[in-house]
Amino acid sequence: xxxxxxxxxxxxxxxxxxxxxxxxxxxxxxxxxxxxxxxxxxxxxxxxxxxxxxxxxxxxxxxxxxxxxxxxxxxxxxxxxxxxxxxxxxxxxxxxxxxxxxxxxxxxxxxxxxxxxxxxxxxxxxxxxxxxxxxxxxxxxxxxxxxxxxxxxxxxxxxxxxxxxxxxxxxxxxxxxxxxxxxxxxxxxxxxxxxxxxxxxxxxxxxxxxxxxxxxxxxxxxxxxxxxxxxxxxxxxxxxxxx
Ligand SMILES: NC(=O)c1ccc[n+]([C@@H]2O[C@H](COP(=O)([O-])OP(=O)(O)OC[C@H]3O[C@@H](n4cnc5c(N)ncnc54)[C@H](OP(=O)(O)O)[C@@H]3O)[C@@H](O)[C@H]2O)c1
Numbered sequence: 001x002x003x004x005x006x007x008x009x010x011x012x013x014x015x016x017x018x019x020x021x022x023x024x025x026x027x028x029x030x031x032x033x034x035x036x037x038x039x040x041x042x043x044x045x046x047x048x049x050x051x052x053x054x055x056x057x058x059x060x061x062x063x064x065x066x067x068x069x070x071x072x073x074x075x076x077x078x079x080x081x082x083x084x085x086x087x088x089x090x091x092x093x094x095x096x097x098x099x100x101x102x103x104x105x106x107x108x109x110x111x112x113x114x115x116x117x118x119x120x121x122x123x124x125x126x127x128x129x130x131x132x133x134x135x136x137x138x139x140x141x142x143x144x145x146x147x148x149x150x151x152x153x154x155x156x157x158x159x160x161x162x163x164x165x166x167x168x169x170x171x172x173x174x175x176x177x178x179x180x181x182x183x184x185x186x187x188x189x190x191x192x193x194x195x196x197x198x199x200x201x202x203x204x205x206x207x208x209x210x211x212x213x214x215x216x217x218x219x220x221x222x223x224x225x226x227x228x229x230x231x232x233x234x235x236x237x238x239x240x241x242x243x
Pocket of ligand 1: 012017036038061062063085087136137138179180185186
C-alpha cells in the first residue's frame with residue numbers, strides 16, 4: 001500500500017460534488033491537492049471549504065481544451081495521482097429527439113476530456129502513480145427512455161481503463177462507478193424535484209440511502225493507494241446495480 005501522505009493529487013472536478021469530497025479525503029490523508037475546474041468562483045469557494053492552507057491549490061482550466069490541459073499539467077509539474085470527476089449533466093433525449101450538438105458537447109466533456117488528461121498526465125505522473133476516472137450507475141441501469149448516450153459513454157470508461165492500464169504499466173489506471181450521490185449536478189439536472197427523486201430511490205436501494213460525496217470518496221482513495229489494483233472498475237452505488 002502506497003499511502004497518500006505528502007503526495008500530490010490533481011483532481012479535475014475538485015471544485016464541486018464528488019471531486020470536492022475526494023479533495024477533502026486527500027487533505028485528511030495529509031497529502032497536497034490541486035483542484036481543477038472551469039469556474040474560478042467555484043474553485044475559490046472549494047478552497048475556502050477545504051480550509052487547508054498551502055496543501056490546496058487551484059487552477060482554472062477546461063479539460064476539453066488541449067491548451068488548458070497542457071498548461072495545467074505543466075504548471076503542476078511532477079505529481080503522484082490524477083483523479084477526474086469532471087462532467088456535465090447527461091443528455092436525456094429519447095433517441096429520435098436527439099440534439100446532436102448537446103450530445104457532442106457531452107461526449108467531448110466526459111470522454112474526450114479524459115483522453116486529453118491521460119495524454120498530458122503521462123508526461124509528469126510519477127512512476128508508481130495512478131489515474132482514476134469516473135463513470136456511473138447509468139451504464140448499469142440506464143434511464144428509459146433517454147439513457148442510451150450516457151450509458152454508452154459511461155460504459156466505455158471501463159474499457160478505456162483496461163487498455164490504458166496495459167499501455168501505461170506500471171502506472172495504474174482505474175475507474176470509480178458511483179450510484180446516486182447528492183451533489184450540485186442533481187440541482188442542475190432536476191432542480192427542486194431532487195428531494196422527491198431521492199425520497200423515491202433511497203428506500204429501494206440496498207444501502208437505504210442516497211450517498212454523500214464523503215460516502216464515495218474512499219473508493220478513490222483506495223484506488224490511489226492500492227498498488228495491486230489496475231484496469232479495474234469499482235462500483236460504489238449502495239447496491240443500485242442489483243435492483
Ligand atoms: N452525482 C451523481 O449522482 C453521479 C452519479 C454517477 C456518476 N456521476 C458522475 O460523477 C462526475 C461528478 O459528478 P458530480 O455530481 O460531482 O458533479 P458536479 O458537482 O457538477 O461537479 C462536476 C465538476 O466537474 C467540473 N467540470 C465540469 N466540466 C469540466 C471541464 N470541461 N473542465 C474542467 N472541469 C469541469 C465542474 O466544475 P466547473 O463547472 O467549474 O468546470 C465541477 O467541479 C460526473 O461525471 C457525473 O456524471 C455522478
